[in-house]
Amino acid sequence: MPKRAQKEEAVETGQQQAEPVRKKTKRGGGKAADEAVKDGEAPAAAAAFEDTPDNVLTGDGKQSNLKITSWNVDGLRAWVKKNSLEWVTAETPDIICLQETKCEEKQLPTDVKDMTEYPHQYWSSSRDKGGYSGVGMLCKIKPLDVTFGIGVEEHDNEGRVITAEFNKYFLVTVYVPNSGRGLVRLDYRKTWDVDFLAYIKGLESKKPVILCGDLNVAHQEIDLKNPKTNKKSAGFTADERQGFGNVLAEGFIDSYRHLYPDTCHAYTFWTYLGNCRAKNVGWRLDYFVLSKALLPHLCDSKIRCKALGSDHCPITLLMAM
Numbered sequence: 001m002p003k004r005a006q007k008e009e010a011v012e013t014g015q016q017q018a019e020p021v022r023k024k025t026k027r028g029g030g031k032a033a034d035e036a037v038k039d040g041e042a043p044a045a046a047a048a049f050e051d052t053p054d055n056v057l058t059g060d061g062k063q064s065n066l067k068i069t070s071w072n073v074d075g076l077r078a079w080v081k082k083n084s085l086e087w088v089t090a091e092t093p094d095i096i097c098l099q100e101t102k103c104e105e106k107q108l109p110t111d112v113k114d115m116t117e118y119p120h121q122y123w124s125s126s127r128d129k130g131g132y133s134g135v136g137m138l139c140k141i142k143p144l145d146v147t148f149g150i151g152v153e154e155h156d157n158e159g160r161v162i163t164a165e166f167n168k169y170f171l172v173t174v175y176v177p178n179s180g181r182g183l184v185r186l187d188y189r190k191t192w193d194v195d196f197l198a199y200i201k202g203l204e205s206k207k208p209v210i211l212c213g214d215l216n217v218a219h220q221e222i223d224l225k226n227p228k229t230n231k232k233s234a235g236f237t238a239d240e241r242q243g244f245g246n247v248l249a250e251g252f253i254d255s256y257r258h259l260y261p262d263t264c265h266a267y268t269f270w271t272y273l274g275n276c277r278a279k280n281v282g283w284r285l286d287y288f289v290l291s292k293a294l295l296p297h298l299c300d301s302k303i304r305c306k307a308l309g310s311d312h313c314p315i316t317l318l319m320a321m
Contacts, residue, residue: 084309097173193243
């Protein structure tokens, strides 16, 4: 990979710091220890999180009839090679939304294009940078309409948003820009947050919205393992957290926290460094966000933490529509 491409890739995907990295002594050699440190303390046993059985009923007893899965695949072609489609087949979502595909439509793996259970496939990729960003949406039922981007050229060149209109709702899948190492894109991210909120509010004025994807923010301290040491890290700055807070202030609902307000150690991203996934030193960056009008239809919002294939795990939403 050219040096420039490597740099761009690092800015996009390599920013989150799991924890301070402890250097080895000269006797040990090497540049950094593999073990993660929790806010300056010695490593402890992995904090457990359990993906409990799905709740398939609403509060008033309606049966779930819509399952949507969202997954940041960290490169679609590599994800397919890790047998991830077998997991999708077992999960059987009605719609699957993918982020960070790093893949133009002409480069799609045959195994994905040939998924007969998902005949309606929609893809968006970066216009300017190959192997960067990108989102996809695969549907069993054809949407009424599909659009790409949010109508702001500055943002839409990066292939980050697909919106599908269905009878009772809009579904938006998004890969939110990362503020990058050293927060080099934080100002851009703040602009994005304002423009994207205006976009989903515009949709909601027509019908309710289901928003899913990698939002590149851990909203509360409960949403990452080491909040104290990451307050200046991309994904946990005050500005980014406020940006997501503004979405909630407009009446949208973080479906997972609505159902599980006090559940700890519930993460969807783990850096590959330091064996963080095995230790569950992670971040919750992937969300299903709902218009408040859809709350009576909500059955469950799940984190499929055992599914491998990426540095993120999939999340699944169950609705009775």
